[in-house]
Amino acid sequence: MTHIHPTQAAEFWEARYQGGGPVWSGRPNPLLVREVSDLEPGTALDLGCGEGADAVWLASRGWRVTGVDISRTALERAAGHAAQAGVGDRVRWERHELGVTFPEGSFDLVSAQFLQSPVPLDQDTVLGMAADAVAPGGTLLIVLHAGWPSWQEEAPFDVEFPTLAGLLAALSLPEESWTVETRETVRKPSVSPEGVEGYRDDHVWRFRRTGH
Structure with missing residues (x-):
């Protein structure tokens, strides 16, 4: 097991992005595309935006996006990708160590894609702030x-991997103010670096805020 001190979070992610070429595929997360394509574009917050694929896709669909990451290198790459895609004027980039600082304002869409980390992350607090x-x-x-x-x-x-019910309990969203629109486990193919074929399961939750 790898154990990393909490104060090393920024250094860990900066080193990962500075360590070579692109870290991610450059394509938007498929479950984001599936769940958001039917929504009317408005303002969006992309938490842990990495190199910006989700934010750029959202901007290309008409959203005004705030992309947030802990790594300056990731944000610089993301800004470059947005400019190349012709949507640089629709995305604002902010550096935050989530759980310590958080973007101001409210948004029509808040997306948290795979906010899981080898360095300590107070996931419950961050997702609670995301809901707020x-x-x-x-x-x-x-x-x-x-x-x-x-x-x-x-x-x-x-x-610690969440369960579908466990995350709902941790968020404790008031039923009178929130509607659960999606709660599902999705299985996708996964291939190891050595070429071993298999699968990986992901959980997806989509909530609609119906009240103040």
Whole structure:
């Protein structure tokens, strides 16, 4: 197991992004695309935006996006990708160590895609703040890995994977103010670096804020 001190979070992610080429595929997360394509564009907050694929996709669909990440290098790459896609004027980039600082304002869409980390992250606090940032009538979309890939024989680091019901309990969203629109486990193919074929399960929750 890899154990990393909490104060190393920014250094860890900065080193990862500075370590070579692109870290992610450059394509938007499929579950974001599935869950958001039917929504009317408005203002969006992309938490843990990385190199910006989700934010750029949202902007290309007409959203005004705030992209947030802990790594300056990731945000610089994201801004470059937005400019290349011709949507640089529709995205604002902010650096935050979520759980310590958080963007101001409210948003029609708050997206938290795979906010899971080998460095300590107060996930419950961050997702609670994410819910608070959703404007009335807006959407909170959370996608998290449900476990390790089927081919992963030993966990590379300590992480607690949520259950569908467990995250609902942790968020404690008032039923009179929120509607659960999606609560589902999705299985996708996954191939190990050595070429072993398998699968990985992801959980997806979509909530609609119906009241103040």
